[in-house]
Amino acid sequence: MRRAPWGAVLLALLALSGFAAYAVQPDEMLPDRALESRARALSRSLRCMVCQNQSIDDSEAPLARDLRILVRERLKQGDSDGQVLDYVTARYGEFVLLKPPLAWHTVLLWFTPLGLLMVGAVALAIAVCRRKGALEQLEPRLTPVEEAQLARLLRPSDGPGAKKPIP
DSSP states (O other): OTHHHHHHHHHHHHHHHGGGSOOOOGGGOOSSHHHHHHHHHHHHTBBOTTTSSSBTTTOOOHHHHHHHHHHHHHHHTTOOHHHHHHHHHHHHOGGGBSSOOOOGGGHHHHHHHHHHHHHHHHHHHHHHHHHHHHHHHHSOOOOHHHHHHHHHHHSOOOSTTOOOOOO
């Protein structure tokens, strides 16, 4: 009975492992392993224009298939990786690149996360300083008269209700 949950977990993992498979069909693959390897690397760096959150290597959209075939055709013609990327970028724009180049018009795209992180850190520091200051203001301060009364109350008394230490 203890093996049943582990069996279910193993079955679920096996079922989910199929999601990591690539969308590249066998008829798209090149017979030359070196060219196929380059094509796969390029396909992982190009965005599917339909899905927009996947590379063309992962997407099953018809346009992604067309782009994968286009990349392989350009490689068969002898284009370098840079030439293939330039060709696809000229045809579809820089949006097709999953990692756009750092340029004057993409500065905002590259540095917005860093800027937001810095703004968050400053806001957190200000909030911590304000809270620390507020806590210090809430901390009660005793006047000398109150300190004397407290000392008198905490001092063991020798009155009639006082407990005597047992020897």
